[in-house]
Amino acid sequence: MLNRINPQVRQFKQSGIRKFSEEAKTIPGVINFTIGEPEFNTDERIKDAAIKALHDNQTHYPNNTGIESLRRAVANFEHTQHHLDYIWEEVVITNGATEGLAAALMSVLCEGDEVIIPSPMYVTYAPIVTFCKAKVVVLNTINYDFQINSIALENLITIKTKLILITSPNNPTGTILNHNSLQAVSAMAKKYDLFILSDDVYSQLVFTDTYEMLCHDDSLRDRLIITQSLSKPYAMTGWRVGYVLADLPIARAIALMHAYLVAGVATFNQVAAIEALKIDSTWMRDSYHARRDLGYDLLMDMGLPCVKPEGAFYLFPNISEFKIDSETFCLKAMREYKVAMVPGVYFGADHNIRISYAVNDAEIIEGLARLKKMITDLRNHASV
Incomplete structure (x- = not known):
């Protein structure tokens, strides 16, 4: 009966964001930068x-x-x-x-x-x-x-x-x-x-x-x-x-x-x-602003090119230096270094990866330290 399903629907695939976020949940100790969701709880x-x-x-x-x-x-x-x-x-x-x-x-x-x-x-x-x-x-x-x-x-x-x-x-x-x-x-x-x-x-x-x-x-x-x-x-x-x-x-x-x-x-x-709509949520925006600065500075420190974002809560660094497609890069990062990100290919940019910084500062610091370790290993391997 599957061949009788609407052909528009048959060609759909699971969102790459969900694919990576769901696998990340199965890996103990992973730092999860996949989902664009505030870590905060709804106001009482x-x-x-x-x-x-x-x-x-x-x-x-x-x-x-x-x-x-x-x-x-x-x-x-x-x-x-x-x-x-x-x-x-x-x-x-x-x-x-x-x-x-x-x-x-x-x-x-x-x-x-x-x-x-x-x-x-x-x-x-x-x-x-x-x-x-x-x-x-x-x-x-x-x-x-x-x-x-x-x-x-x-x-x-x-x-x-x-x-x-x-x-x-x-x-x-x-x-x-x-x-x-x-x-x-x-x-x-x-x-x-x-x-x-x-x-x-x-x-x-x-x-x-x-x-x-x-x-x-x-x-x-x-x-x-x-x-x-x-x-x-x-x-x-x-x-x-x-x-x-x-x-x-x-x-x-x-x-x-x-x-x-x-x-x-x-x-x-x-x-x-x-x-x-009555509530002033600018404190949340200010929090993301500070986390943007923290994450962006850490990417700059590891020499990963990134257009500085001016809103939302995403970083989208370029990984073309490593000559690896974004899905392979993100799978390696998640499974071997326990830092989960979303491949840029799902957004139409295979030389990039998406990092959601809608997490706390400690997770940003630890997760990007793991990413730095991975790219340091890749650079060392490339220079051998």
Whole structure:
């Protein structure tokens, strides 16, 4: 019967991130840099809000698009946090940003459409686009320090291009798209009448004062879709609460797709999310900033090239010196040196590895000491 499964699904493979994280869990004493998940626990005030909602019997079906009080809270939060002017009806509450991405792409894409995605890219994007029977067109940014080159972008646009998908800060690189990169995306979208999907899940984890977002350009409003999540900035990865922001006609289309995909988000989780948006989580961002500095300095000390990340919680060093593919490198590191990382090949960059520093300082120091031992051994072996 397997041959009767949808061919789009049959070609999917397990996420490389999960593959390595699951093996890492079976190795005693391993330092695990694989999963992009805060080590912090959810704030007690958020948990108390969910508990109260349960006791208040807020356990029934919510409005498909999200409870009005949360949608209003999101609109107010985005106005205060990012100076965005979306009315509450333009907010769709989703099961994390991933479901929001899926609902948005399924709402916009038709069979044969093309989606340009800068690479390295997060592992979820391509499978969703493929499932929509659309084509992923890779924009390689490796030669531009992970920024977008306007000429390279325009050269990829055809009559079939429908959408450009960006994320800033980026997963896996931690890079923030600069002014020129964003202007290139904006100009091409206007020139060729394209949608832009901006995956902004790390926008509250930024370590620079020069952070720009496309949502500040009002001329893009009718073509811009934004996905967001409470997972990273509030340590709520298991709660599965995110949202989509879009111009009202687009938001309504996404809301319909969302309703047929999942019906809605657990009511008590939505109540908890309202409480989360009241909480100042900048201390968490500051913690990641310090860990970025610690991890980056240790990589520099061992002579491993790395573009300095300006957000999120990932380092993406280059390992091309060792002439080993990233999967072999990471398997060796995990099994022989007990430090688990994710091969860059899963993100479209086989000369790199992803290190999540969403762990404590002691683990960063010990894990990178093990990595240093491995690369020292590789260098010594190469010089023999």
